[in-house]
Structures are given as structure tokens and as C-alpha cells.
Amino acid sequence: MIIDGLVYLGSSHFGYELDAASAITGxxxxxxxxxxxVPVHPAGADFGPVNDAVIAAALDSAGRLIPLARVDPWAGDAAVVELRRAVLAGARGLFLHPSEEHFRINDIRVRPIVECAAELGIPVTVSAGFHLFAEGLQLGHAAEWTPDNAFVLTNGGQFNISGLGQFDAELALQNPNVHVQTSGIYREDFLERVVATFGPERLIFASAAPMFEMTYERKRVDLAHFNDVERQLILGGNSARIFGIEE
Amino acid sequence: MIIDMHMHIEEVASLGWKMSADDCIRAMDAAGVDRAAVMTLTDLPGLNPAGLELIADACASHPDRLYGFIRLHPAHLQLSKDLLRQATTDLGFKGLKLHPVSTLQHPGAPPTIELVRLAGELGVPTLFHCGDEPMTTPLSIAKTAAACPDSIIILGHMGGYFHVDEALEVAERYPNIVLETSAMPYPEKIRTAVERIGAERVIFGSDGPVSSPSLERQKVVIAGLGEAAAALVMGGNAAALLGLAA
Incomplete structure (x- = not known):
């Protein structure tokens, strides 16, 4: 079973969009x-409607889409309330986007939300690699708050075209609950090193569509040098385990 | 002919960096790449004093496959100018590589401009690392392009993750800018580049062998350029820049 670890659904405040039908076609x-x-950042400040829209799309998808709830830590206690509500409505995980919501992932305001996810038994996925908001060591710090709960970082935990983000991403991976996604990572040697150093259970295929292109992102995994067991875990086994999807 | 305009060979034990000419050749063969421009990961003068010889030996060992670019440190201006003349005139190097992250030299500062002008006088292009870091963004390197209209300036990575649109804008503004496709993750931006500045000013690169030339080649395939434009991007333009065209 092939599982894409991240697609964004909806029309984003930041100008990109993908609807469920187009996602499934892709x-x-x-x-x-x-x-x-996961939901995109809504036009206003209310994340409830976009969470409901993604949950509804998932219910309509015959199991093709697994919804996560997105909340804004700047909403304070209301963010935790929204997470609990969305999980009751069907969300299977928490998604945080520190760059688009402009918060530092290891800010103390974020901790109650991450702890709530752990209490609810749902994994946390974080849009990672953004300067000031979601740097490798900041992500590792936040992952320490709930060491027994899966903490998934998009983009290999980094964004740097000189390869300078690899070091901190690998330090973040020293937290056993940290996993990284393949989206956007141009360094094949980094993807292979994550598997060799931390194990194939820690790397997850994701396209991050529509930010990135589904066909090209899949080829990152297909062309890297993994054995069949590793590739099966990366392409779907790990997401199945983390998100409780029956294979 | 497929030509990869951005590959690396290096050997610096203190950094744990070791990628050989044979590593490049293996990656090229796996990807169906015929020829490649190769350069070190360190600057001269710098951590690998034998960098010039390393690239020269690699090219001599693989004639008609590897072509040298010399990576220099503009702050050591006179030595860099001497090395650039030696590399291009005596050793057959085909280009200059500059990486402002490692040299801390702004592309618009006088030493870099002087060195890039010399490259133009010697008839070789300058490949800049062009990403998201300060001093490497398209607007930074546009200062060089404006000051060196007779030098070909290649924006390696064409702006990285977050500056690709600016790379397109400066390429429209300065006809001496060429965009190189490696590492940046958006296939459709290659097609946009061809549409906006012409296929003659877009070139394929991989940043290999630690990045995959096979994967990077697929990015251009997915861009869907059409046969004529793809032929230019994948090798025709590079052949002209390397002086290989008939």
C-alpha cells in the first residue's frame, strides 16, 4: 500500500489550492x-471550518484520505478545544504549520496542544525547516515534550539548498519519536543516511502537494537506493503504523 | 547529448567529504548523462589546497566526460585571478564557480565583480550558488550581472526553495543570466523559465553525485518542455557554454 504522508486540501490564504477530487486524481x-x-491556512482566523471540510472530504473519499486537524497556537486555549472537537469529528492527527501561522514550534504556547495530541493518542505532523519558526533543533526540542508520541517533520526537517540543514535535522532525529518526510529533499544521500543511521522506520514518503509535485516527489523514493523492505516501509508501512491505517 | 552542468568532486578528510571522479561517472552512467562540469566543494585558497589538481586530474582521467570549473575565493583576489588564468589557459578549465556562503563575499562587492569580469574576458561562464541564504539570492547575484554584462552568469539552483520567482525576474532583466535547474524542487518552474526567458538560457544540472542525476533529469522530463527545448536544456546550451558545439 502506498501512502502519501501529506497533501494540503482547500484554498489557502497564501494562494495555493487543491481540492479532494484533484488530489485523488493525482x-x-x-x-x-x-x-x-491537512487543511490549508484559511482566509480568516477560524480553523474550525477548514478542519470540518477536510474531515468531510475524507468521509467522502472511501478511505483514500485520512484527515488531520490544524490549529493555531495563537488562539490559546481555544486551539486545544478545537483539536479535541476535530478529533471527535474524525481527525486522526494534529498538523501544525509554524511558518504560515507565525509561531515558534518550541514556544511554550505550543506545548499544551502537543501534549493534548499525546493524551488523545494521535501523532503530530509539523511543517518543518523554516527559519525562525521550525528549525531542526527547535523541532527536536518540541518533540521532547511528548517522547512517546510520534512527531513527524515535513521536508526532512529542513529547507536549505546548501545542505546546511542536514546537521540539525539529524540531531532532531536523535529523538526516537521523530520521523522525517521525503518531500522536497534534494539530497539523496541525506535520505539514504536517515535510513542507514536511524532505521527505515523513521523515513516517510510525502509529496506535500500542491506545494510540491506528486510525480516528482514519488521519484525521490523510487530512485534512491533502498532495499525492498525499506522501500515498503517508507512508501506506506510507516504511515500505516503511525496513523493506524490497516494495510 | 546530455550534459550535467553542476557536479562535485572533493576530498577533505577534516570535513569527512570524499566524492571521486568515479563516483560522478557512476552517477552519470546510471542517469544516461554523457558529460558533466565538475568542481570542488571548497574554495581556493582554502581547505583543500590540492583542489585545482584534483579537478584537473579528474578531467584528464575522463576526457570527453568531465570538464573543470575552478572554485575560487574572491577575497584572495590576486591569487584567484592568477589561478583562474592558469586553470582556463593552461589546464583547459571551462568555468568559474563561486559560493558566497563559504567565501562570505557578496556578489555585488568589487572583488567578485573583478573576478567575474575576468572570467568573461577569458571566455568562460561563472556558476554561482543561488539559493535562499543571504548573499546568494537572485537579487544579490543580479548586482554582478549588472556590473559584468559581458560575462555569462549561471544561477545554480535557480533560487533554491523560496527565490525561484526572483530568479526568473532577474533573468528577464539581465540577458547574461542563465538558469540552472539542480536541487530546486519545482518541475513546472523549469517550463516557466523556458517560456519567459527562452530555452537557450536554461541548463540542466544535478548538484551530484550526492544529489541524484537520475532524479534531477526526471525533473526536466516532468517539466514537459517539448523535444527542441528539452534538447537545448539537457545539453545543447551546455555544449555551447563549454565550447563543445560544432
Whole structure:
């Protein structure tokens, strides 16, 4: 089973968009069975409607889409309330985007939300690699708050075209609950080193569509030098385990 | 002919960096790449004093496959100018590589401009690392392009993750700018580049062998350029820049 660890659904305040039908068409085109779906940043400040929209899309998708709830830590206690509400409505995980919501991932305001996710038994996925908001060591720090709960970092935990983000991302991976996604990572040697150093259970295929392109992102995994067991885990086994998806 | 305009060979034990000419050749063969421009990961003068010889030996060992670019430190201006003349005139090097992250030299500062002008006088292009870090963004390197209109300036990575649109804008503004496709993650931006500045000013690169030339080649395939434009991007333009065209 092929599971894409991240697609964004909706029309973002920041100008990108993907609807559920287009997402599934794209998934069919590249042989993806299931995708983990997160809401985009809404036009206003209320994340409830976008969470409900993604949950509804997932309910309509015959199991092709697994919804996560997105909340804004600047909402304070209301963010925890919204997370609990969305999980009751069907969300299977928490998604945080420190760059688009402008918060530092290891800010103390974030901790109650991450701890709530752990209490609810749902994994946390974080849009990672952004300067000031979601740097490798900041992400590692936040992952320490709930060491027994899966903490998934998009983009290999980094964004740097000189390869300078690799070091801190690997330090973050020293937290056993940290996993990294393949989206956008141009360094094949980094992806292979994550598997060799930390194990194939720690690397997760994700396209991050529509930010990145589904076909090209899949090829990052297909062309890297993994054995069959490793590739099966990366392409779907790890997401199945983390998000409780029956294979 | 497929030509990769951005590959690396290096050997610096203190940094744990070791990638050989044979590593490049293996990655090229796996990707169906015929020829490649190769350069070190360190600057001269710098951590690898034998960098010039390393690249020269690699090219001599693989004639008609590897072509040298010399990576220099503009702050050591006179020595860099001497090395650039030696590399291009005596050793057959085909280009200059500059990486402002490691040299801390702004592209618009006088030493870099003087060195890039010399590259133009010697008839070789200058490949800049062009990403998201300060001093490497398209607007930074546009200062060089404006000051050196007779030098070909290649924006390696064409702006990285977050500056690709600016790379397109400065390429429209300065006709001596060429965009190189490695590492940046958006296939559709290659097609946009071809549409906005012409296929003659876009070139394929991989940043290999630690990045995958096979994967990077697929990015251009997915861009869907059409046969004529793809032929230019994948090798025709590079052949001209390397002086290989008939």
C-alpha cells in the first residue's frame, strides 16, 4: 500500500489550492492509495471550518484520505478545544504549520496542544525547516515534550539548498519519536543516511502537494537506493503504523 | 547529448567529504548523462589546497566526460585571478564557480565583480550558488550581472526553495543570466523559465553525485518542455557554454 504522508486540501490564504477530487486524481496518476490530508491556512482566523471540510472530504473519499486537524497556537486555549472537537469529528492527527501561522514550534504556547495530541493518542505532523519558526533543533526540542508520541517533520526537517540543514535535522532525529518526510529533499544521500543511521522506520514518503509535485516527489523514493523492505516501509508501512491505517 | 552542468568532486578528510571522479561517472552512467562540469566543494585558497589538481586530474582521467570549473575565493583576489588564468589557459578549465556562503563575499562587492569580469574576458561562464541564504539570492547575484554584462552568469539552483520567482525576474532583466535547474524542487518552474526567458538560457544540472542525476533529469522530463527545448536544456546550451558545439 502506498501512502502519501501529506497533501494540503482547500484554498489557502497564501494562494495555493487543491481540492479532494484533484488530489485523488493525482494520487491515482502516481499509484498512491491513501494520503494524509491537512487543511490549508484559511482566509480568516477560524480553523474550525477548514478542519470540518477536510474531515468531510475524507468521509467522502472511501478511505483514500485520512484527515488531520490544524490549529493555531495563537488562539490559546481555544486551539486545544478545537483539536479535541476535530478529533471527535474524525481527525486522526494534529498538523501544525509554524511558518504560515507565525509561531515558534518550541514556544511554550505550543506545548499544551502537543501534549493534548499525546493524551488523545494521535501523532503530530509539523511543517518543518523554516527559519525562525521550525528549525531542526527547535523541532527536536518540541518533540521532547511528548517522547512517546510520534512527531513527524515535513521536508526532512529542513529547507536549505546548501545542505546546511542536514546537521540539525539529524540531531532532531536523535529523538526516537521523530520521523522525517521525503518531500522536497534534494539530497539523496541525506535520505539514504536517515535510513542507514536511524532505521527505515523513521523515513516517510510525502509529496506535500500542491506545494510540491506528486510525480516528482514519488521519484525521490523510487530512485534512491533502498532495499525492498525499506522501500515498503517508507512508501506506506510507516504511515500505516503511525496513523493506524490497516494495510 | 546530455550534459550535467553542476557536479562535485572533493576530498577533505577534516570535513569527512570524499566524492571521486568515479563516483560522478557512476552517477552519470546510471542517469544516461554523457558529460558533466565538475568542481570542488571548497574554495581556493582554502581547505583543500590540492583542489585545482584534483579537478584537473579528474578531467584528464575522463576526457570527453568531465570538464573543470575552478572554485575560487574572491577575497584572495590576486591569487584567484592568477589561478583562474592558469586553470582556463593552461589546464583547459571551462568555468568559474563561486559560493558566497563559504567565501562570505557578496556578489555585488568589487572583488567578485573583478573576478567575474575576468572570467568573461577569458571566455568562460561563472556558476554561482543561488539559493535562499543571504548573499546568494537572485537579487544579490543580479548586482554582478549588472556590473559584468559581458560575462555569462549561471544561477545554480535557480533560487533554491523560496527565490525561484526572483530568479526568473532577474533573468528577464539581465540577458547574461542563465538558469540552472539542480536541487530546486519545482518541475513546472523549469517550463516557466523556458517560456519567459527562452530555452537557450536554461541548463540542466544535478548538484551530484550526492544529489541524484537520475532524479534531477526526471525533473526536466516532468517539466514537459517539448523535444527542441528539452534538447537545448539537457545539453545543447551546455555544449555551447563549454565550447563543445560544432
Amino acid at each position: 494520487m491515482d496518476g502516481v499509484g498512491t492509495d491513501i494520503a494524509i490530508a
